Amino acid sequence: MDANNNMTINHAEKKRGSWRSSPLLWLIPLIAVLAFVFVYPIFQIVRLSFTDANLIDADFDYTINSYIRLFTLPGFYQMLSTTSFFVFFSVVFQLICGFFISLLIVQGEKFKIKGTVIVRTAVLVAWAVPGVIIGIIWNTMYNETDSGIFNYILSFIGMGPQPFLSDPLLSLLSVTIANIWRGTAFSMILIYAGLQTLPSDVIEAARIDGANAIQRLTRVILPILSPILLINLIIISIDTFNTFDMVMALTGGGPGRSTEVISLSIYNSIFNKFNMGEGTATAVVLLFINVMMTMVYLKVLGRKDK
Template sequence: MLGLFYLYPILDAVRLAFTNASLLGGEVRYTTGTITAVLGHAALGEILANTAVFTFASVAGQQALGLAIALLVVRGERRRLPGMVLLRTIVLVAWVIPGIANGIIWQLLFSEAPFGAINGVLRLLHVAPVPWLSDPTLAMVSSVVSNIWRGTAFSMIVFYAALKGIDTTLYEAADMDGASTRQTFRHVTLPLLRPAILVNSILVTIQTLNVFDAIISLTGGGPGRATEVLSLFTFFTVFRNYDLGGASVLSILMLVISLVLAVLYASFLPRDEDRA
């Protein structure tokens, strides 16, 4: 089943990368010209830079916010505070919303039109409207914020499970030794969360590299190419330019980047001898 639904499409994409295949049909011939043309595309450098910024900021934001919410929920449950289940539910709602709907929601929030929610509040406060989606820098910030809002729930679940697995006697021992909350977090919680942080980094990075639906509905990759990431560039290549061969090259490039980052993260995972 894995070979049918994963391995075969990958091998077929590799095959198509060495062709001039198009969605419009025509004679398919094998050539290395497609790879050369795609890798030499004038916009590829900018798109890779956009992808790096979007991915790094999204992963860092989702990890930080997810950990903060997980800590809040776990500590609230230990103190039997009300509303913890409601808080988890609210966070999970953002996760189950489809990417296209997520982009539309944030487009309505960031819109510079009179109905834009955020700028509408700023007008009430007599503050000049902010060009959230028309300024290149702010458009990237807006895209990152929408992706963090959507993906934080996954990180929260991972960290919540990891925190629940930490032996509470370690915190009791730290408290008896006079450790402050910050010291306990730094010397007890973070070291024990290291495997979860690294595994979550791998999963969130791969998810973020494949995000295009939320961006296409929020900014469409604009203004210009300011928010056009590699996944969106691949989508445009195959469904706007009908270049199946070129899109296959880009998909293999995304696969290679994902594998390299996954191996890099995995190299920091604690091994059995480290645990011993």
């Protein structure tokens, strides 16, 4: 009996010791914080999207009318096309500009050209400035009178004041350009860090084998950087889909709804129309797009790693 009791006690002590040494014990506070600030808000948004809740009345009923109304609104598909244009061209040119700026900086450092630190700092300023401030700055630059910076420059070549913010197509293009300027810095940071880790012996071997600069770029550098480029693509795509502050300060979604992206539509539905059900339904659509896009990117990334 004593032997059995000792074995039971030892077994219990081992279980207690293994529990204490388990990393799960240290992860409990993190899991609790994530559940409170991430999982619970998502649950509430999904729940409210199936209601007719608003910011005026406390009472609401559960219904799917918010989704039906959302997908049948005349401006919904225009909003999706506007967001698609804004996201696609923003992401593509942020990647391209960030890559070439980082490549120029690396080459400048290689040849010890002065001013590379200044260039790096100047690009990073766009990343450090809040989106609202960026919207105000670009609003001043796009001013449609002769006092606007761009229109003042265009006046020297005989081009009259351009309706940068009052023409539907030009305003969407103007917002996209401002967002490209804003987001290029982040792409430059990631790609610059990736370029710093490139194995010099591989590039030197390609040079000895007779590969020119373009061949080294397309056949050596880009394949090595592909995981970093894909991660960068995921981050800036999600960030661009969620862009709200800069568009709000620059155009407010106008003229009309020509620059109303999904995130701005969520704000307008909830805080201007006081329609919580429709706004949260739009938020769920945005969440679904982000999740699906991330899953596709990660699946592609997984194939690259094999």
